[in-house]
Amino acid sequence: MSSPxxxxxxxxxxxxxxxxxxxxxxxxxxxxxxxxxxxxxxSGCGKTTVLRxxxxxxxVRAGTIRLGETLLSSPQKHLPPEQRRVGMMFQEYALFPxxxxxxxxAFGLRRLGRAAQQARVTEMLAxxxxxxxxxxxxxxxxxxxxxxxxxxxxxxxxxxxxxLDEPFSNLDGGTRERLTAEVRGILKKAGQTAILVTHxxxxxxxxxxxxxxxxxxRITHWLxxxx
Amino acid sequence: xxxxxxxxxxxxAAGPAWRCASFLIALGVLAPVLTLAWLAFGSGVGHWGPLxxxxxxxxxxxxxxxxxxxxxLVLVIGTGCAWLVTxxxxxxxGVLNWALLLPLxxxxxxxxxAYLDLLHPIGPVQGAIRWMLGFDSPRQFxxxxxxxxxxxxxxxxxxxxxxxxxxxxxxxxxxxxHLLEAARTLGENRRGAFFRVALxxxxxxxxxxxxxxxxxxxxxxxxxxxxxxxxxxxxVYTTWITRSDLAGAAQxxxxxxxxxxxxxxxxxxxRQHQRFGSAQxxxxxxxxxxxxxxxxxxxxxxxxxxxxxxxxxxxYLVWESGKRLHQGGSISQGLVASLGNTLALAAGxxxxxxxxxxxxxxxxxxxxxxxxxxxxxxxxxxLGYAVPGxxxxxxxxxxxxxxxxxxxxxxxxxxxxxxxAGIVLVMACAIRFLxxxxxxxxxxxxxxxxxxxxxxRLLGETTGGTLRRVHLPLLQPAIAAGALLVFVDAMKxxxxxxxLRPANFDTLxxxxxxxxxxxxxxxxAIAALAIVVAGLLPVVLLARNQLGTTPTVTPPDTDxx
Numbered sequence: 001m002s003s004p005x006x007x008x009x010x011x012x013x014x015x016x017x018x019x020x021x022x023x024x025x026x027x028x029x030x031x032x033x034x035x036x037x038x039x040x041x042x043s044g045c046g047k048t049t050v051l052r053x054x055x056x057x058x059x060v061r062a063g064t065i066r067l068g069e070t071l072l073s074s075p076q077k078h079l080p081p082e083q084r085r086v087g088m089m090f091q092e093y094a095l096f097p098x099x100x101x102x103x104x105x106a107f108g109l110r111r112l113g114r115a116a117q118q119a120r121v122t123e124m125l126a127x128x129x130x131x132x133x134x135x136x137x138x139x140x141x142x143x144x145x146x147x148x149x150x151x152x153x154x155x156x157x158x159x160x161x162x163x164l165d166e167p168f169s170n171l172d173g174g175t176r177e178r179l180t181a182e183v184r185g186i187l188k189k190a191g192q193t194a195i196l197v198t199h200x201x202x203x204x205x206x207x208x209x210x211x212x213x214x215x216x217x218r219i220t221h222w223l224x225x226x227x
Numbered sequence: 228x229x230x231x232x233x234x235x236x237x238x239x240a241a242g243p244a245w246r247c248a249s250f251l252i253a254l255g256v257l258a259p260v261l262t263l264a265w266l267a268f269g270s271g272v273g274h275w276g277p278l279x280x281x282x283x284x285x286x287x288x289x290x291x292x293x294x295x296x297x298x299x300l301v302l303v304i305g306t307g308c309a310w311l312v313t314x315x316x317x318x319x320x321g322v323l324n325w326a327l328l329l330p331l332x333x334x335x336x337x338x339x340x341a342y343l344d345l346l347h348p349i350g351p352v353q354g355a356i357r358w359m360l361g362f363d364s365p366r367q368f369x370x371x372x373x374x375x376x377x378x379x380x381x382x383x384x385x386x387x388x389x390x391x392x393x394x395x396x397x398x399x400x401x402x403x404x405h406l407l408e409a410a411r412t413l414g415e416n417r418r419g420a421f422f423r424v425a426l427x428x429x430x431x432x433x434x435x436x437x438x439x440x441x442x443x444x445x446x447x448x449x450x451x452x453x454x455x456x457x458x459x460x461x462x463v464y465t466t467w468i469t470r471s472d473l474a475g476a477a478q479x480x481x482x483x484x485x486x487x488x489x490x491x492x493x494x495x496x497x498r499q500h501q502r503f504g505s506a507q508x509x510x511x512x513x514x515x516x517x518x519x520x521x522x523x524x525x526x527x528x529x530x531x532x533x534x535x536x537x538x539x540x541x542x543y544l545v546w547e548s549g550k551r552l553h554q555g556g557s558i559s560q561g562l563v564a565s566l567g568n569t570l571a572l573a574a575g576x577x578x579x580x581x582x583x584x585x586x587x588x589x590x591x592x593x594x595x596x597x598x599x600x601x602x603x604x605x606x607x608x609x610l611g612y613a614v615p616g617x618x619x620x621x622x623x624x625x626x627x628x629x630x631x632x633x634x635x636x637x638x639x640x641x642x643x644x645x646x647x648a649g650i651v652l653v654m655a656c657a658i659r660f661l662x663x664x665x666x667x668x669x670x671x672x673x674x675x676x677x678x679x680x681x682x683x684r685l686l687g688e689t690t691g692g693t694l695r696r697v698h699l700p701l702l703q704p705a706i707a708a709g710a711l712l713v714f715v716d717a718m719k720x721x722x723x724x725x726x727l728r729p730a731n732f733d734t735l736x737x738x739x740x741x742x743x744x745x746x747x748x749x750x751x752a753i754a755a756l757a758i759v760v761a762g763l764l765p766v767v768l769l770a771r772n773q774l775g776t777t778p779t780v781t782p783p784d785t786d787x788x
Contacts, residue, residue, distance in 0.1 A: 055412055081411035082419075094409040098427045107423070108413030157414060 004068065005031040005054070005161055005193065011062035012049050012217075020061070023049045024217040027063070031161075031195065036187060038196045038204040041214030047197045051163050054195070055088050056081035067160055087159030091166040093150040095138040101125070101149045102134035108157040124152040127186055144175045151183060155190060162187070162194040168203055180206040245690070246604075249590035252583050253604040256611050256658050259622025260484065266477035266625060282475070283482060286462040290486070292376055293383070293451065293458055294441050300384030301440045304532050305391025306433060310421065313399040316514040317525040323533065325770035328393065330386045330536030332762035334719045334736070336449020337755045338386045339379075340743045341540035343453055344547075346373050374455040382450055385536040387443050391436035393769075398432035399425065404512045434497030438490045445486060446615040448722040449736075453743050459483050460722065463617040467726065473624065480618040491613045541759060547752035562750050565733040566757065569718050572649065572656070572734060576717035577710050579657040583608075584664025584709060589694060592672045605669070609662035616722030619655050623727065627651040652727040656717045663716070664709035671705030672698065711765055718761050 012024040024046040031037050039047040052058045054065055056072065056079060065073040067086070072079050087108075095104050102121050109117045125131045128148035138146055147167065154162055167183070168176045184207050187194055198204050204211050205225050212219040311317075312324050330338075346352050348365040362368040372378065402425060410420035451458045459479055467476040517525050552558075591605035611619070631643040638644075645651050675698060683693040699706075721736040728737065735754040742751035 055408070057408055057411075080416060081408070082414045082416050084412075086412060088409070088412040090405045090409060092403070092405060094403070094405040096406060096409070096424060096428075098430075107410070108415075110414070153409075153413070159412075 004033050005029070005195075006066040007050075007054070007063070008066075009063040010050070010053065010060060010065065012046065012053050012058055013061050014049075014058070022061075022217070024053075026218060029212065029219070031193060033193050034191050035210065036184065036192075036194045036196065036208050038198060038208035038211045039214055039219075040198060040201065040204045040211050043199055045214045046217040047214050048165060051088075051165055051195065051197050054161070055086055055163055056084050085157075085160040086163060087154035087157065087161070088163040089147075089150050089154045089165065089167050091169055093138075093146045093170075095146055095150055095153070097138050099137075100134065101130065101136050101138070101141065104138070104149055105134075105153045105156050107153060120156055124156045127155070127190075128152045129182075143171050144179055147171065147179060151186065155186075155192065160193065162192050164194060164196040166198055167196065168198070168200070176203070177206070183207065245586065245590040248586045249604050249608070252587055252661075253607040255654070256608050256661065258626060259619050259655075259658070260614065261622075262625050263477050263481050263484065263618065263622045266474055267481040282462055282466065283459075283479065286457055286459045286479070287482065289376070289456055290445070290458045290460075290483075293379060293456060294444055294486075296376070296380035297383045297387060297444045298437055298441055300380060301388040301391045302433060302437060304384065304388035305393075305436060305440075306395045306426070306429070308388070308529050308532060309392050309395035309399055310425070311525055311529050313396055314421075314425075314512050314514055315525055316516040317522040317529075319526045319530065320514070323526070323529045326533045326537075327529065328389050328766055328770050329533055329538075329763075331389045331769070332759055332766045333386050333537060333540060334449070334721070334758060334762070335383055335386050335443070335447045336453065336721055336736070336740065336743070337544075337758060338536070338540050339382050339450035339453045340739060340751060340755060341543045342373055342382055343743070344748060345539065345543050346370060374453075376456055379451055379454040379456045382454065383444055383447065385532055387440040388532060388536070390440040390443070391433060394432040394436035395429055398429040400511055402428055402512060404510045407512060431497040431499075435494050438494035438497065441490050442487070442613055442615075445483065445490070446617075446722060448617060448725065449740055449743070459486075460615055460617050463621060464722070464725065467621060467624075473621070476621050477625075480621045483615060483618050487613050487615070487618075491610070544752045544756040544759060547748075548756045551750060551753060558753065559750060561733065562735075562738060562754060565735050565738045565754065568732055569734040569736070569757075572652065572724075573714045573717040575649075575653045576656040576660065577714045579653055580660050580713045581664045581706060581710050583657060584661055584668055585706070587661070587665050588668035588672060589698075591669070605665060609665050611658040612660070612662040614659065616655070616659060616720060616724075617726060619659055620723045620726035623651055623655050646727070647729050649727075649729050649732060652724060652729075655723045655727055656720055657713075659720070659723065660713045660716050663712040664706070667705045667709035667712075668702060671702045675701055708768060711768065715761050715765050719758055 007027060007029040010024055010027040011022065012027075013020040013022040015021075027046075027050060029037070039050060041047050049058060053060055053073060059078060060073040060075055062075060064071060067084065070079070070084075071077055072084050072086075095101075096107065099107065102125065105121045105124050106117050109120055112120065121134065122131070125134055128151055130145060130148055130152070133141065133145060133149070138149070141149065147170075151167075168180060171179065180203055196204070196207050198207075208225055211223040211225060213221055213223065308323075308327050312320055312327070344350055348369045353365065353368075353370055356370070357363065357365070357368050360368060373382075406424055406428070407420045410424045411417075415423060445458075445460065447458075448460050448464060452461050452464075459482060463476050463479045463483070466472050466479060516522075587605050587608045591602050614622075627645050628643070631645050631647075634640070634644050635642065679697060679701075680693055683697045684690075688696060718734075719736060720734075721740060724734055724737055725740065728734070733741070735758050739751045739754045739758075742749060742754075
């Protein structure tokens with residue numbers, strides 16, 4: 001169900017009072033369906049900007065982003081985020097504080113009927129091992145539980161591509177190690193194509209099939225991981 | 228640590244004298260409310276009958292309709308404009324950002340006064356519309372009469388929306404951008420993200436703004452009366468002034484207190500839930516640049532409330548004042564006297580309220596165990612803002628009259644010493660505006676680290692001496708800001724002043740009220756202009772504070788990791 005992702009010679013920049021500042025230039029990437037890739041690099045190297053451009057939050061100055069047959073972004077065209085079939089897990093999880101865990105997961109399922117929504121939410125909560133936590137609110141959940149609800153919410157609408165922005169950076173060491181393996185298991189089980197962004201090398205190795213090492217807005221080389 | 232069981236000197240409770248004074252102030256604030264309850268229920272509920280049959284139902288229904296209408300209007304305008312200026316970028320956004328606060332400088336009765344003339348069937352606006360449409364007589368074309376319930380809702384809504392705008396804007400600006408982005412990746416468009424995420428998250432803030440706007444609506448007497456809407460507030464006034472029925476007025480005032488309690492509950496509840504989602508240092512929403520027609524439509528939409536709520540009535544007042552001064556050449560003695568009265572009243576209220584505020588805030592500042600009672604006193608002492616001026620006045624009248632009679636009897640004086648000297652009026656205004664200095668000084672005290680106080684105490688200074696030599700100098704900005712707010716609000720005060728002023732004592736507000744009530748429109752515009760100019764000062768102060776929190780542009784990739 002996943003489609004391959006093609007990024008071709010992307011140039012990304014943001015506006016400053018002194019004019020546009022280029023963060024990413026000549027960035028290319030091909031990601032086959034079902035694969036988990038990692039963008040790895042120091043902070044400020046542009047990896048999060050690439051992720052936000054794929055999600056549709058940053059305009060593209062040059063190059064294209066394609067998902068399967070669909071053109072998502074080019075200098076001329078910008079598909080709005082809600083039409084991209086791209087899911088995202090945010091660094092701070094971004095759970096809606098006014099909704100219970102179950103209603104957070106159901107947020108992206110408006111197009112389904114009530115029964116189908118209910119079934120999908122149950123399925124997703126079970127997938128992340130929090131079948132009992134549905135009625136709880138985000139502030140009643142631990143950091144690790146919040147993270148798993150965020151994952152369930154992002155996966156629920158069956159996105160063609162999942163983006164994970166520093167997903168483990170807000171967790172302590174022990175939880176982090178346990179969850180990286182667990183999240184990888186969940187993604188692989190769902191056959192989910194995904195891109196992970198991190199500056200933590202152990203996390204990159206534990207999660208990804210391939211690691212693209214980034215420097216100054218480009219991928220300098222790729223590492224194949226043991227996993 | 229030899230004294231580990233005892234608290235450090237600076238953290239001990241304020242002395243008994245402070246706490247006693249604070250308790251007396253809280254009692255003073257409660258006195259009018261207790262008096263009302265005693266008046267209304269003391270003589271039994273039996274003679275509530277005629278009131279229930281004739282006055283209350285219609286006035287209560289009018290008040291309910293007015294509150295519902297104004298509430299809806301301020302929510303739509305305030306929330307809409309706040310979202311427009313926080314999430315979008317368009318020409319004039321920087322100016323509109325603070326200009327949307329300007330109607331706060333306009334007391335409701337002044338806007339009603341201005342629009343009655345502006346929108347008069349033979350006034351400038353309707354004249355211009357007829358000219359454009361090619362009619363030449365009001366018989367052929369006229370707008371619906373402003374003297375109506377919709378007219379009152381229109382006037383009050385466009386003046387009171389800034390309360391919602393302020394709280395909503397602060398909320399939207401601190402809402403983390405990633406929540407809206409999460410909604411987008413889950414398939415919602417901008418509209419959906421606003422209605423399903425931004426708006427529900429802002430609900431507590433909206434409740435706070437809404438309750439403040441509705442408390443002002445309940446307090447208003449001038450606008451509703453000029454526009455012919457007989458609300459509970461107007462009923463209290465006429466029951467006492469024209470029918471001299473103090474018990475009846477007290478009963479209506481009591482009924483209003485139920486509304487007040489409900490609104491205060493709404494506000495407190497909102498404040499408790501405001502911590503929603505305002506957690507860590509997070510990227511705020513970046514305004515989206517609008518282009519072409521959409522951009523100018525946004526400018527026009529956000530400018531409309533400023534034009535209706537401030538610019539048009541202000542220009543009208545300037546124009547009318549200029550015309551009057553040009554024709555008459557000079558200002559009448561009466562108006563000069565009421566300006567003097569207004570300033571004297573405002574100065575007196577400021578001194579009393581700031582002094583009382585200092586006592587209450589100092590007595591309740593962070594201490595050990597006796598904290599709860601002092602805090603509780605502070606909360607009671609600051610409840611006056613919620614009590615409508617007429618209700619407060621009726622509650623103070625009975626004890627004041629009784630006290631005056633006793634005092635006059637004992638001293639062999641004629642007349643009413645307290646009422647006649649305006650002391651009751653000063654007390655009423657001080658009670659109503661006490662929350663502003665208390666809040667400001669409490670916030671100021673919270674910013675002074677306890678170590679500073681401890682150092683002063685260890686150097687041999689007493690609590691009172693520490694307050695005088697250390698805290699008062701540090702608190703100067705907070706005290707000045709509180710004093711300015713009280714001064715200006717006392718200048719604008721109308722309902723309590725109408726009921727409690729001494730004979731032949733006019734303030735600018737009552738001068739204007741009398742002219743509008745007579746429909747003479749002579750020097751009213753000049754009085755109104757003076758009030759509005761004074762009212763601009765706190766708005767400027769507020770706008771400067773608000774602009775200080777404008778989001779700075781942070782590129783997404785720089786602060787992560």
